[in-house]
Amino acid sequence: MNNQLINLLKTRRSVLSKNLSQPGPDEQQLQSILEIAARVPDHRKLEPWRFIVLQGDARKKLGKKFCQIRLKSCDLTTEQIKAEQSRYNHAPTVIVVVFSPVEHKTPVFEQLLSCGAVCQHINLASLALGFNSQWVTNWCSFDKDAQKELGLKPHESIAGFFHIGTATCIPNDRQRPDISQKTFYYS
Template identity: 35%
Template sequence: MSQVIEFLNNRHSSGKLSEPGPSQSQLEQLLQIGVRAPDHGGLQPWQFIVMTGAGRAKLGDIFAQAATFNDAEPAKIDKARNMPMRAPTVITVITKYKEHPKVPWVEQIQSAGCALFSMQQAALAMGFGGIWRTGDFARDELVRDKLGLGIEDEIVGFLYLGTDLCDSHAHKTTKLADKVIYWD
């Protein structure tokens, strides 16, 4: 138990990632943990698109098309195309909204966010690094369309995973008193 507490207290993201990423069996373990996310009503309102190898280039092409459509300069289009190549594995986590009288949209988004976070932490526990990214492309109409999102679906994030190249991970210290109120 104390190891879990220490793990959570020291968890961190990694922006510099390289090969190797998780193997197929490790990926399946991660996805299995993803689908264990808390889920009001058992709706399972998530979809995970696992992008490895040339699959990342497909996402890069979509980003480049979106940048082109938005009149970006050639350098920005190239940057967009290369974004998914920043890690060997990218898991795009999507909320597939399901209308339900007791489970509003925001709860379904939260559930997908939990799935992403669980997979990130599980990857960390396996010895990999990862980072949750969104950016403008997560909200871009063309990207949403190419990834098959409906009007009430959301891209909650792109989970980049790989071997952590960061030497150290500085933790921001937060004063609890700034964030916490006790009602005794």
């Protein structure tokens, strides 16, 4: 039995993106995270996902673009504008997982489940490499102009933004589900 792995899985926890900082994954570690992310169950090998990586100045550029988009439909306070603009400034690396379903006899629902597995593999791979992460959607995932800025095609959607870095503070655990209330033994 791999006790280290079991321990990691049993104690894993997300860290809020604003509490993530340097260091983040280097190029080789990033490639490992992406490789592990794509190593998921995938019915009929459709690979219905792709990745967009944000690092360095690209994070600031996207934050500013998204803020401009948000201001078209919302009144924001100075504080909110600052928060929008710096949305991607905290974690050194952000991976956007794009759900890119394929026209196929494999139902879209199954393709989406596979994409969800990709997402959680990013969290787990990041943690195994010694980093922390958070899976975030927020308004930007669902806004058509934000999707366009990232180059999404009309049939694609954003499964999440994965902020990856090192925790500046470790949160207390949240309450976890009572498995006995969630599990039924069919007989």
